[in-house]
Amino acid sequence: MKCELTVECADIARFSCDVLVLKFAQSFYGADWQVANLLKPQTLGEIAPAADEFVLLPANRRLAAEKVLFVGVVRLQRFDYEQIRKFAAHSLEILADAAPEAKHIAMTVHGVGAGLDERESFLAQVAGLLDALNADAGPRSLERITIVEINPRRATRLRQILDNDLKLSAKATESRSLSTRSPESLAISSAGAGSNAKPHVFVAMPFSKEMEDVYRFGIQNPVNAAGFLCERVDMAIFTGDIVARIKSRIETAALVIADLTGANANVYLEVGYAWGKNRPTLLLAKNLDDLKFDVKGERCIIYENISDLERKLQADLAALK
Numbered sequence: 001m002k003c004e005l006t007v008e009c010a011d012i013a014r015f016s017c018d019v020l021v022l023k024f025a026q027s028f029y030g031a032d033w034q035v036a037n038l039l040k041p042q043t044l045g046e047i048a049p050a051a052d053e054f055v056l057l058p059a060n061r062r063l064a065a066e067k068v069l070f071v072g073v074v075r076l077q078r079f080d081y082e083q084i085r086k087f088a089a090h091s092l093e094i095l096a097d098a099a100p101e102a103k104h105i106a107m108t109v110h111g112v113g114a115g116l117d118e119r120e121s122f123l124a125q126v127a128g129l130l131d132a133l134n135a136d137a138g139p140r141s142l143e144r145i146t147i148v149e150i151n152p153r154r155a156t157r158l159r160q161i162l163d164n165d166l167k168l169s170a171k172a173t174e175s176r177s178l179s180t181r182s183p184e185s186l187a188i189s190s191a192g193a194g195s196n197a198k199p200h201v202f203v204a205m206p207f208s209k210e211m212e213d214v215y216r217f218g219i220q221n222p223v224n225a226a227g228f229l230c231e232r233v234d235m236a237i238f239t240g241d242i243v244a245r246i247k248s249r250i251e252t253a254a255l256v257i258a259d260l261t262g263a264n265a266n267v268y269l270e271v272g273y274a275w276g277k278n279r280p281t282l283l284l285a286k287n288l289d290d291l292k293f294d295v296k297g298e299r300c301i302i303y304e305n306i307s308d309l310e311r312k313l314q315a316d317l318a319a320l321k
Helices: 030-039 081-098 118-134 152-166 186-190 209-225 242-251 265-276 306-320
Strands: 002-009 019-024 054-058 067-072 104-107 144-149 175-179 200-204 229-231 255-259 281-285 300-302
Touching (some): 002 152, 019 030, 030 067, 054 081, 067 081, 081 118, 118 144, 118 186, 144 152, 200 209, 200 265, 209 229, 209 306, 242 265, 255 265, 265 281, 281 306, 300 306
Parallel strands (some): 002 144, 019 067, 019 104, 104 144, 200 255, 255 281, 281 300
Antiparallel strands (some): 002 175
8 A cells, every 4th residue: 555644734624635533532632622523513422432442424514524533542641652653553444444435534643732752753653554554454545644733833843754754755845655665764663662661851841932942942852862752741731630641751751851940830840749759850940030949959050042951951961871
C-alpha cells in the first residue's frame, strides 16, 4: 500500500476529507469535544466508544468531512507514546473494513496537549500508520492521510519533522509518500515502541503566549538536542486525572526544569513535588525578584533573553550527561 502523508494548517471542523479520525480517551478533550458538539447527537454517549471499540457515523454536513470515526482508547493519563502508535495503526485497520472506499483520511496530532514530547508523539503516530501499511491494513482506496493542525507554528514544526526524521521522497515540502518500501530512520522505528524507556525532562513553567517561545526555543531545543524527550503539562487546561500523569512523569524524569518567572503557584507546586521525590531540579527565572524565599537559596539560572537561556541550558545539560 502507498499513500501521501501531508501536514496542513486548518480548523479540523472545516477540513474536507472522506473520514475524520479522532480518539476518545474515555472523555472528551480538544478537537474531539469540538467535533462531538458540532455533530449534535442526542447524547454524547452515542459517540463514546470503550477502549479498542469504535463509532463511525456520517457528518451530515455539520462538518466538512463526510464521515467521522471515533476510536476508543485508554484514559488520557495512560495515553502515552506506545498508545499513540497503537491508535494510529488501529484506525487504519478499522477503516479497512468499515470504510474501504475512503481515499482521504484526516487526523489531528496527539499527545502534545497532554504533556508528551512533540516530536516523539508525532513520530509515534506516523510509525503507527506505517505499521498498518506494512501489514497491508487500511482502506483499499486510500491515497492520502493529512495531519491537521490549527496552530501555524506547530504545523511548520511538524513539516520539519517530516523533512528531518522521515527522509522520504517528496513532491513538495508538505508531502511525503508512505509505503511498505519507505525508509525508516532510527527515530521513527523506535517512536512509540521504545519511547517510555528514553530519558525525559519534565518542564514546569507558566502557560502564556509570551512564554511560548521561551519553551520552544530556550528549553525544548536544547533539551531535545541533548538527547532527552521534553515534556510539560498545562494544568490550567487539564485537571483531575491528569495530575496522576504529572506526578508520574516528575517521578521518572532524568531532570525537572522549572521556570519560576512570575511566581506561578502550579510551578512551585511541581517543584515541591520534585524535591519531595528527590528528582534533580534546575531552576530558571528572568529576574531574581521572581524568586520566593523558599527557593532563593537554591542555584538558579537567570537569563536575559531566549538565546541566553538556550546557551546556558545547553551547558548545564552537557554537564548533566
